[in-house]
Amino acid sequence: MKIIVSSLYLLLLTSTQVFSQAPPTYTSAEILLQLKKLNTLASVLYVAAHPDDENTRLMAYFAKEKLYRTGYLSMTRGDGGQNLIGDEQGIELGLIRTQELMAARRIDGAEQFFTRAYDFGFSKTTEEAMRIWEKDKILADVVWVIRRFQPDVIVTRFPEDSRAGHGQHSASAVLAHEAFKAAADPNVFPEQLKYGVKPWQAKRIVWNTFNFGGNNTTSNDQLNFDVGVYNPVIGKSYGEIAAESRSLHKSQGFGVARSRGQQLEFFTPVEGTPASGNLFDGINTNWGRVTGGEKIQLMIDQLVSSFSITNPEKSVPGLLNLYKEILKLPEGFWKQQKLKEVESLIEECSALWLECTTNTPYATRGDSLRFNFYLINRLLPNVSIKRIAVDGFDTTMNQPLVTNRVTTFAKSIPVPLTKPLTQPYWLENDMSEGSFNVSDQALIGNPESKPAYEIGFTVTIDGQDFTLTRPLQFKTTDPVKGEIYQPLTIIPEVTGRFEPALLVLNSNDAKNFEVITRKQSKYVNGIKTSVVNTGNVNVKAEGNTSNGVSNYKANRVKANNEIDDARLLFNNNGKMDDAQELRTISYEHIPRIDYFVRPKLKLVIADIKTVGKRIGYIEGAGDKVADALRQMGYEVVMLNERNITPANLKQFDAVISGIRAYNVHAWLVDKYEILMDYVKEGGNYIVQYNTSNLPASVSAKIGPYPFVIANKRITDEKAKVNFTKPAHPVLNFPNKITSADFENWIQERGIYFADKQDSKYESIFSMQDPGESPLDGSLIIADYGRGKFVYTGVVFFRELPAGVPGAYRLMANIIALNYKKAF
Numbered sequence: 001m002k003i004i005v006s007s008l009y010l011l012l013l014t015s016t017q018v019f020s021q022a023p024p025t026y027t028s029a030e031i032l033l034q035l036k037k038l039n040t041l042a043s044v045l046y047v048a049a050h051p052d053d054e055n056t057r058l059m060a061y062f063a064k065e066k067l068y069r070t071g072y073l074s075m076t077r078g079d080g081g082q083n084l085i086g087d088e089q090g091i092e093l094g095l096i097r098t099q100e101l102m103a104a105r106r107i108d109g110a111e112q113f114f115t116r117a118y119d120f121g122f123s124k125t126t127e128e129a130m131r132i133w134e135k136d137k138i139l140a141d142v143v144w145v146i147r148r149f150q151p152d153v154i155v156t157r158f159p160e161d162s163r164a165g166h167g168q169h170s171a172s173a174v175l176a177h178e179a180f181k182a183a184a185d186p187n188v189f190p191e192q193l194k195y196g197v198k199p200w201q202a203k204r205i206v207w208n209t210f211n212f213g214g215n216n217t218t219s220n221d222q223l224n225f226d227v228g229v230y231n232p233v234i235g236k237s238y239g240e241i242a243a244e245s246r247s248l249h250k251s252q253g254f255g256v257a258r259s260r261g262q263q264l265e266f267f268t269p270v271e272g273t274p275a276s277g278n279l280f281d282g283i284n285t286n287w288g289r290v291t292g293g294e295k296i297q298l299m300i301d302q303l304v305s306s307f308s309i310t311n312p313e314k315s316v317p318g319l320l321n322l323y324k325e326i327l328k329l330p331e332g333f334w335k336q337q338k339l340k341e342v343e344s345l346i347e348e349c350s351a352l353w354l355e356c357t358t359n360t361p362y363a364t365r366g367d368s369l370r371f372n373f374y375l376i377n378r379l380l381p382n383v384s385i386k387r388i389a390v391d392g393f394d395t396t397m398n399q400p401l402v403t404n405r406v407t408t409f410a411k412s413i414p415v416p417l418t419k420p421l422t423q424p425y426w427l428e429n430d431m432s433e434g435s436f437n438v439s440d441q442a443l444i445g446n447p448e449s450k451p452a453y454e455i456g457f458t459v460t461i462d463g464q465d466f467t468l469t470r471p472l473q474f475k476t477t478d479p480v481k482g483e484i485y486q487p488l489t490i491i492p493e494v495t496g497r498f499e500p501a502l503l504v505l506n507s508n509d510a511k512n513f514e515v516i517t518r519k520q521s522k523y524v525n526g527i528k529t530s531v532v533n534t535g536n537v538n539v540k541a542e543g544n545t546s547n548g549v550s551n552y553k554a555n556r557v558k559a560n561n562e563i564d565d566a567r568l569l570f571n572n573n574g575k576m577d578d579a580q581e582l583r584t585i586s587y588e589h590i591p592r593i594d595y596f597v598r599p600k601l602k603l604v605i606a607d608i609k610t611v612g613k614r615i616g617y618i619e620g621a622g623d624k625v626a627d628a629l630r631q632m633g634y635e636v637v638m639l640n641e642r643n644i645t646p647a648n649l650k651q652f653d654a655v656i657s658g659i660r661a662y663n664v665h666a667w668l669v670d671k672y673e674i675l676m677d678y679v680k681e682g683g684n685y686i687v688q689y690n691t692s693n694l695p696a697s698v699s700a701k702i703g704p705y706p707f708v709i710a711n712k713r714i715t716d717e718k719a720k721v722n723f724t725k726p727a728h729p730v731l732n733f734p735n736k737i738t739s740a741d742f743e744n745w746i747q748e749r750g751i752y753f754a755d756k757q758d759s760k761y762e763s764i765f766s767m768q769d770p771g772e773s774p775l776d777g778s779l780i781i782a783d784y785g786r787g788k789f790v791y792t793g794v795v796f797f798r799e800l801p802a803g804v805p806g807a808y809r810l811m812a813n814i815i816a817l818n819y820k821k822a823f
């Protein structure tokens with residue numbers, strides 16, 4: 001389980017906590033808005049690259065003021081961003097940001113879609129993003145979402161050129177533009193048509209121009225309108241709703257203030273019939289677009305004008321009639337869409353509550369699971385439950401649901417051995433470099449997997465049957481937080497993992513590690529495990545297994561710097577299978593996230609010479625650097641506000657600050673004198689990157705001489721690294737650093753480089769991204785008193801956990817900078 005340690009996170013918690021899994025309830029005001037929405041047959045799809053790119057104010061305005069069906073298609077799940085609330089990176093960060101986006105959509109009323117594109121980190125060009133994503137694969141997904149969603153208007157956040165500021169941003173606009181045409185062409189991605197979609201031509205595609213980051217692309221001759229209006233039915237203006245939605249992007253630190261009053265949004269045509277005056281100019285947005293729909297329009301007008309705030313159930317007979325009339329219409333997209341909306345309204349107007357929960361967060365294949373049913377109809381006189389259907393259990397009944405009386409019952413159902421593990425669908429297959437691989441076309445575009453169990457409740461209201469679907473959820477009551485709903489996760493009979501999961505094997509090292517297995521089912525007897533590696537290391541079992549812990553030893557057998565992975569197998573009915581490791585990410589603003597990985601022990605064979613022993617580590621926004629330092633043989637002491645004192649610092653050969661420490665700890669500013677005195681007395685203070693931009697830009701003094709932190713980076717992880725000071729100790733002692741040490745890096749070389757540094761700093765490297773000028777601020781070092789001060793944007797926080805040998809050797813040299821006997 002994840003323990004929340006960041007103090008910033010506490011600041012970000014708002015008073016209106018979202019227990020996002022609790023089933024929603026509806027006020028009459030919300031019902032009235034939905035009733036009105038029945039008469040709007042229009043849809044708009046917003047397209048950008050990442051969670052947080054979307055214009056939540058505009059989307060809330062579309063969804064709740066104009067009552068359009070509104071969608072946001074994000075190319076990626078934001079896997080490559082920075083995490084302000086914990087140490088999750090990559091796919092784990094993508095899992096968090098997916099749920100943050102879902103939480104935001106519950107507030108602004110839009111629907112969420114994704115392509116299979118992986119956010120591989122900052123990209124300077126469209127071309128690079130397209131190449132790594134495999135353009136055709138992602139274009140197919142954008143086309144697929146358009147064909148499913150059938151938007152009348154497509155809105156891009158970004159332009160197709162470098163004004164977008166990020167190669168993935170401009171790529172999202174290029175893909176949206178190409179897909180606008182391709183989705184209408186039956187000869188493009190024709191295989192999709194087998195899955196129930198048809199070619200779709202949106203009326204127009206526009207770019208929602210912006211004025212931020214010192215870049216104003218709006219102008220008064222562009223189509224513009226005010227989205228800052230106040231909605232009295234909701235009691236908020238769209239600037240307020242947008243802030244609540246956007247502030248759920250907590251891992252990005254995107255909490256924003258609620259804005260009120262006029263807010264103009266600007267649009268410029270990209271393709272399709274240009275709009276004049278109104279974005280939906282020339283588009284029929286009412287029932288006139290459906291054959292035979294005129295009558296429906298009038299019925300809905302009548303329902304809206306007769307709606308009773310105090311007795312919403314009085315609308316139910318009218319809604320039932322409406323439902324029957326819509327059923328008579330010819331088959332079509334809007335018929336199905338509006339039937340779903342009417343079903344929800346009937347349920348909301350009758351204050352129907354259908355719930356199925358269980359008292360455990362995890363269910364094991366082969367065990368049985370208790371389903372607790374809890375049903376109540378709080379307003380209507382004549383409702384009954386006719387049928388309940390769930391995997392392997394299907395009951396027909398005819399049980400009246402008496403007004404405002406609870407009906408409960410329970411049932412135990414076996415979980416079959418063949419039940420799939422609960423896994424986010426995009427992580428089921430191994431991924432490619434820049435995209436996920438999904439076997440089931442029907443899942444592509446979906447924000448998340450279906451729940452482990454879905455229950456179909458067929459209820460009869462005034463003789464009309466409806467089937468409403470609910471997920472099975474884990475429900476519990478916490479003495480502090482109150483009632484909590486969480487997902488239910490299906491887990492295998494045995495789970496296993498390596499402890500630690502990363503071993504650094506220095507020259508002639510042998511290191512112990514443990515295999516920890518856990519019986520998840522009472523039917524499992526002995527667990528037989530086996531560890532295999534690919535040959536650079538010898539792995540041997542040592543001693544016996546007890547309480548699920550087996551001891552192993554890894555011996556290095558190769559001389560070269562290598563990375564190897566050992567796999568964990570376990571006996572599954574007589575055959576050795578890859579074990580599954582259960583990983584859980586738990587934060588309060590989103591539902592618990594579980595996923596499975598094949599356990600891997602990363603074995604890093606690296607010749608690392610170290611000097612110095614004790615390191616003080618100031619925890620920053622969250623990274624795994626301290627664990628890597630321990631693997632190198634250092635003793636690491638964690639430092640915080642209280643123990644950064646002159647006396648305590650004396651013991652350390654080096655003090656290292658974690659990533660973005662100055663962004664997240666305001667108190668670090670007050671430690672400046674203490675840290676500089678430590679350096680002056682012969683210490684070595686190493687500052688890893690901090691950001692220069694929002695949410696918390698660093699204005700603090702960090703080093704002994706001036707430098708600024710710039711938003712400058714080297715995104716090409718293969719970029720050539722030139723040694724501008726080849727004789728500098730950092731490149732020679734105790735390890736001789738060569739170009740080989742910069743092989744096999746991942747994602748990037750460095751971010752947030754030092755800039756405008758004082759001449760007392762020495763710049764060690766010069767690096768250059770394709771087509772750009774060289775940068776010299778990745779690693780700067782200064783003498784101060786008898787010690788050293790270092791600022792580095794080199795991404796040690798990525799490369800060390802990834803096991804890159806050269807990153808370990810360079811870090812050892814930085815730590816050795818103040819070693820007295822060296823020179």
Ligand SMILES: [Zn+2]
Pocket residue numbers: 049050052053166169
């Ligand atoms: Zn973005």
